[in-house]
Amino acid sequence: MIVSRRAVLAGLGGAGLSMPYISRAAAADYSWKFGHGFPATHPVHTFALEAAAKIKETTSGKVDIGVFPNSQLGGDSDLLSQVRAGAIDFFSTGGLIFATLVPIAAINGTGFAFKSTDAVWPAMDGELGALIRKGFEKADLYAFEKIWNNGFRQITTSKKPIRDPSDLTGFKIRVPVSQVYVSLFKALGASPTSINLSDVYTALQTGVVDGQENPLVVADTSKFYEVQKFCSKTNHVWDGSWIVTSNRTWRGVPDDIKAKVAAGFNDGAVKQRDAVTKLNDELATSLQQKGITFNDTDPAPFRDVLKKAGFYTEWKKKHGEEAWGLLEKSVGQLG
Incomplete structure (x- = not known):
């Protein structure tokens, strides 16, 4: 999938900006809320919208996820409390924010550790990422397998x-x-x-x-x-965002639905990673012009x-x- 800077920042052709979340179908078995603090123009939001649409399609409308950007449902600390309590269903932010509850989630913030994204993905998709997800599990949260990309700082x-x-x-x-x-x-x-x-x-x-x-x-x-x-x-520092839900919410979902939701978010993460890497390269040129x-x-x-x-x-x-x-x-x- 080739994604231009304009397409990413415009919210996938503007569809994500005209509505703060995806419209809900009355027939949905699961109408879920996904809150985060990123702007509506940020790639985390635009690709979360795309993932939600894909999940709705693959579940034949059984799962309808409304994605709320710009801290519309609360700030990071509040959203973390809400997802743990089940008041919202999904939440995304950086590991260093989650670290107040899951200390191991801050390990990707170790200064000058990762030399390039070539080193990031094997670690975060491999044994290190698996250990971090166990930390989320201990905090009664389920973190999806693929972490999303915010880029190097x-x-x-x-x-x-x-x-x-x-x-x-x-x-x-x-x-x-x-x-x-x-x-x-x-x-x-x-x-x-x-x-x-x-x-x-x-x-x-x-x-x-x-x-x-x-x-x-x-x-x-x-x-x-x-x-x-x-x-x-x-x-x-390399910075990434986990998407999490509560174990209580996740345990109540049938296995076939879990698989399709996880596939939607994990596939979306891979697409978003590439788009952010390309976007940061383009932004260097754009910021020079500014x-x-x-x-x-x-x-x-x-x-x-x-x-x-x-x-x-x-x-x-x-x-x-x-x-x-x-x-x-x-x-x-x-x-």
Whole structure:
């Protein structure tokens, strides 16, 4: 399937934008709600709409999933509580958000671990991903087999590019509300501040922080190019989103329906992964045209600083020998 940037950002030809969710059929045996915090233009949403439509088709209308973007049903913390309680049926967000409940879900946020997506998928579709899903199971959640792609995170700045770790010394950078990100940038010598995404543009504009880090699709859709001058391609963290439901909801579904729902979301993940990779490549060109200057970086010096700071040793202890061993099996020795 070939997906252009325009098609992805327009919500599959605009169908996803004209309605916040897919219309429901009265004959559906299962009318489910899928909530998330991504914008309606984000590939997680547009491909979730496509997956929902496919599931409806393959189940002959027995399953009708309404997909609600933009935190319409609540913020991430609220949506997580709702899916656990059965108030909504599906929820998607990044592993680092889930980590408040499933600590192992944050392991993909280990700084400078994955060198490319070629290393990501064997790990997340293989033994490491299986171990993470067991963590969800312990939290009474069912995570679908294929994790979705948000892409590698890059650093944007207002005053200077980040070329090596020394450029981060004392640098005021916005990070998500996540222990992993705070730990990572403190170890690199920066001054990280946790700010909700909705407030980041203002924080950049007013100088509360000098930069931020996100996948390029976020820098584009949030218009950070209006208040940032440089983008340093650090690829410091690969970011992905799990789709989950509660074990209680999942146990009540017949096996044949489970298989078709799982196939819809897992097949959708594979398509979405490719689209996001292509989209990020195109966005680099687009953001350059909007005035952003790009530079590449060498990850080796950043890893060396993290080793000396004890970052990898700290997170190895937190994640445990088994999980860390599976991570290093995919990415090589870190600490």
